[in-house]
Amino acid sequence: MSAHLEFVEKNVAYAESFDKGHLPVPPAKKLLIVTCMDARIDCYKSLGLELGEAHIVRNAGGSARDAFRSILISQRLLGTREIAVFHHTNCGMQSFTAPQLRSLVKSDAQSRPDNEKEEIEKTVDGMTFYEFSDLERSVLEDVKYLKENLLVLEEAKITGWIYDTANGKVKQVV
Amino acid sequence: MSAHLEFVEKNVAYAESFDKGHLPVPPAKKLLIVTCMDARIDCYKSLGLELGEAHIVRNAGGSARDAFRSILISQRLLGTREIAVFHHTNCGMQSFTAPQLRSLVKSDAQSRPDNEKEEIEKTVDGMTFYEFSDLERSVLEDVKYLKENLLVLEEAKITGWIYDTANGKVKQVV
Incomplete structure (x- = not known):
């Protein structure tokens, strides 16, 4: 069975109790999260975020370079002023x-x-x-890339993190 | 206050009750979702997805072109065989x-x-x-781009959707 047949069914229940239609477009916490597409990560739950609070950019590895277009749009047009870059343990990007x-x-x-x-x-x-081999270094390099990027706002707070898929814990790297 | 101080606190509670450390890397539903970074979208909830079931790629607009690197890695190395592209109503990408x-x-x-x-x-x-002006056309164009892309697996099922941020409903476009 196609996965979409199942999610369409589940969406009916979601929409029936949906009460967040009033939320504004700019993220309430002025926060942008960059994280991996990995299926084992749900940053709303793991970081206790509510709908409407943060932009969530996800790609293979949680690459800040890959996320740059989104970050620029988020900062310039939608007012975010904090970026948290998450990479994670046991990432597919370390396997090739x-x-x-x-x-x-x-x-x-x-x-x-x-x-x-x-x-x-x-x-x-x-x-x-x-792709990367050293997890912690990959986070440091991504944060460095953002801090040195002239098109990323200087006033933005930028931090780097590791999410542990084995125990759900986050650890700040920088 | 920096948003990260708050999410670190919330993560403690998440990790305490975390029981998903055993999940395998390849997504159980062989599904990849492309959707927007918009703060009002939580596709785990809106599509009833569980942790471990799908890759989630998010960027400004839910652009399939921007997601291509992630899609290639997801299909070739982690076995996904279905792509669902979501754009949404009231998107920032229509505002500039x-x-x-x-x-x-x-x-x-x-x-x-x-x-x-x-x-x-x-x-x-x-x-x-x-950026785009016509929402439905933007979904059609993204699905067409993926179907015509020689590096996207021919056997993959590809569908296109609109998520309505006003009522939480999804609608299939193609």
């Missing part, structure tokens, strides 16, 4: 290298017509994956 | 145009030294913001 992933994609494309193979190879060779 | 945002960023940089001004202008001129 870019050359390995590129090889995998190219190998999956072997049976394709030549023109498609070429396009796939060109695209994947041009991609940056933001 | 790229030229307006570029002007705003440049105008904020007026008092900076010349070399910084130049770098800021160059960066913002090179950015794509993925």
Whole structure:
């Protein structure tokens, strides 16, 4: 069964008791969270956030570089002034290298017509994956990237964190 | 007060009752959700998803293009085979145009030294913001982009949705 058939059903119950239609667009806490797409992370629950309080940007690894477009829009148009970058233990981004992933994609494309193979190879060779090996260093580097980025507001408070998927705890790195 | 002081406190209570440390990395439903960073969206609740069931990618607008790196990693390394793209009513992405945002960023940089001004202008001129005016069309275009992308697995089921921030309801567009 497609997962969407199930979530449509569950959404009916959610909408029936929904009472948050009045919330304004700008996040109440002026906070933006960057975290991983990992299925084991629910930052509303793990950080005790309520609907309407924070922008939540999620991508593979919780990369601040990947999140930059969203951060710029969030700060300039919607008034956020604090960024908390979360990476997490046991992250998929620590399980591969870019050359390995590129090889995998190219190998999956072997049976394709030549023109498609070429396009796939060109695209994947041009991609940056933001994988990392050292978890704590990856957080430090992301915070450094944001602090040095001239387009990220100087007045913004920026912190870096590790979420532990084994016990649900957060730890501040910087 | 910094928002992070508050979420650290709330995380203590979360970790105390945390019992999901055993969940595997690959999402149980082989599902990836793309949705907006908007503070009024909690797709675990609105779609009845449990921890461990789906990758959640969030960015300004819920752009599938912006999510492409994450989607590739999710499909190739962590086995997801269904993508649901959500955009939503009353989205910040409908409230500006790229030229307006570029002007705003440049105008904020007026008092900076010349070399910084130049770098800021160059960066913002090179950015794509993925803003949109027609909500339904933006969903159709994102699904089309994914279906035509040679690096997105052909076997993946891809659907497009609108989430209504006024009443919590989801509606399938495609």
